[in-house]
Amino acid sequence: MFAALAPLIPGAEAWPRFTRNRSEQFEARLSMVEVLDSPSLFFTSMAGSRVPIAVAHGEGFADFSQRGDARRVRAAMRFVDGTGAPTEAYPANPNGSPGGLTAVTTPDGRFTALMPHPERVFRNLQMSFVRISAIADTRFTLIADTVSR
Numbered sequence: 384m385f386a387a388l389a390p391l392i393p394g395a396e397a398w399p400r401f402t403r404n405r406s407e408q409f410e411a412r413l414s415m416v417e418v419l420d421s422p423s424l425f426f427t428s429m430a431g432s433r434v435p436i437a438v439a440h441g442e443g444f445a446d447f448s449q450r451g452d453a454r455r456v457r458a459a460m461r462f463v464d465g466t467g468a469p470t471e472a473y474p475a476n477p478n479g480s481p482g483g484l485t486a487v488t489t490p491d492g493r494f495t496a497l498m499p500h501p502e503r504v505f506r507n508l509q510m511s512f513v514r515i516s517a518i519a520d521t522r523f524t525l526i527a528d529t530v531s532r
Contacts, residue, residue, distance in 0.1 A: 386487070386496040389450070394489030398496065399451035402444050405479025409441040414462055414477060416485060416499060417469070421459040422492030433467055437503035443478030443485065453481065459495055460486035 389395040404410055413435050420430040447453045461469050461483035462476040469483040470476045476483050478498060486497035 389496075392489065392494050394491060395487075395494060395496075397452040397455040397457070398487050399445040399447045399453070399456065399484075400449040401442050401498065402446040402449065403442055404440070404444050404477060406473055406477065409439075410443070410474075410477035411439045412437075412474065412477060413504070414438045414475065414499065415465070416460050417463045417467065417483075418460050419458050421457055421488050422490060423457075423459045423486075423488035423495040424492045425488075425495045425497075426459055426486075433463060435504065436499040436501055438477050438499050439503070440478070440498050443480065443498040445478075445480040445484045445487075447481070456484075457488045457490060458482070458484055458486070459488040460497055460499075 386398055386401050389398040392398075415433060416436050418426045418429040418432045418434070445451075447456075462478075462480075462485055463483060464470040464472065464475045471479060471481060471483060473479065476485075478485070485499060486495060488495040
């Protein structure tokens with residue numbers, strides 16, 4: 384896990400150690416997160432955005448008792464509930480981290496570690512709740528037309 388390299392990353396001294404989820408199980412689901420105002424290059428101009436994101440991890444709990452400093456860590460993203468409030472409640476926060484913390488960054492924003500998997504939800508086709516008629520990817524239409532002939 385990338386966050387395990389914190390001792391080698393300049394500016395990551397406050398990062399927690401990510402340990403077993405509070406649920407004591409692997410969590411795989413779609414959760415709602417809020418991007419926080421941070422120097423993260425990954426989240427430039429996204430502060431305040433609330434987006435669904437895929438979660439798939441067994442060790443996502445931000446454990447400050449083992450490493451880091453909760454007062455100094457640069458939070459970049461957190462889990463929120465249905466009203467948009469930060470949450471520690473399961474299942475909205477699948478790892479149970481304090482304040483819903485799920486992403487941290489360095490003060491210069493060059494390094495960002497996050498538990499969710501944005502690469503799994505960057506296209507409508509990957510979302511389980513999107514109607515097929517709403518997907519406008521012509522490459523798949525062309526492939527389907529070619530195969531059906």
